[in-house]
Amino acid sequence: MKILLIGATGMIGRRIAAEARDRGHEVTGVTRSGNEGTRKADAADAAAVAALAEGHDAVVVAISPPRDGSDPEGPVLEAGRAVLDAVRRAGVRRLVVVGGAGSLEVAPGVRHVDEPGFVEAYKPEALAHAALLDAIRAEAGDLDWTYVSPAAVIEPGERTGVFRLGGDQLLRDAAGDSRISAEDYAVALVDELEKNDAIGRRITVAY
Numbered sequence: 001m002k003i004l005l006i007g008a009t010g011m012i013g014r015r016i017a018a019e020a021r022d023r024g025h026e027v028t029g030v031t032r033s034g035n036e037g038t039r040k041a042d043a044a045d046a047a048a049v050a051a052l053a054e055g056h057d058a059v060v061v062a063i064s065p066p067r068d069g070s071d072p073e074g075p076v077l078e079a080g081r082a083v084l085d086a087v088r089r090a091g092v093r094r095l096v097v098v099g100g101a102g103s104l105e106v107a108p109g110v111r112h113v114d115e116p117g118f119v120e121a122y123k124p125e126a127l128a129h130a131a132l133l134d135a136i137r138a139e140a141g142d143l144d145w146t147y148v149s150p151a152a153v154i155e156p157g158e159r160t161g162v163f164r165l166g167g168d169q170l171l172r173d174a175a176g177d178s179r180i181s182a183e184d185y186a187v188a189l190v191d192e193l194e195k196n197d198a199i200g201r202r203i204t205v206a207y
Contacts, residue, residue, distance in 0.1 A: 102126025151206035157181030
């Protein structure tokens, strides 16, 4: 499979790239800087992304919101909608988005980001990811999209290949923790690219 990976050098993106390549897939990495052997393009530049996406089987978006103190929702939505435009121009139907955990439900109608104790500093980013999910659900019905939310905590760790998949609800373990390593998250995401089990919906992965 030929995969265009936007955000290929981030904490999650580089692990997706490694996992996909280890399985024999061809990965074209894209970053704003063009460093580390990647192609240079901004996710918000639909024309540039479309040109790079041509001839690929799937596009994976693993970009991080701005973390400069500004409201990240506008830039996240701009980039997300530009990618939707780009894949249509390039004739690529398969789109997988690295999402956030804040929009996962902890009770009917109650999101993780709305829980008491959710870290205030993380709320803008969580709400930006939630807005992107809403936009994809509303605007990407013509594409084979999947939005992959991690557990509440995702960080570098081990690749075990053992985890649980869910839908719109936050997954917790027996101790009440919600965690996943970035390595196992990458396993789950590449699994989905290969199996296409969750077209047109959000999934989540956790221990």
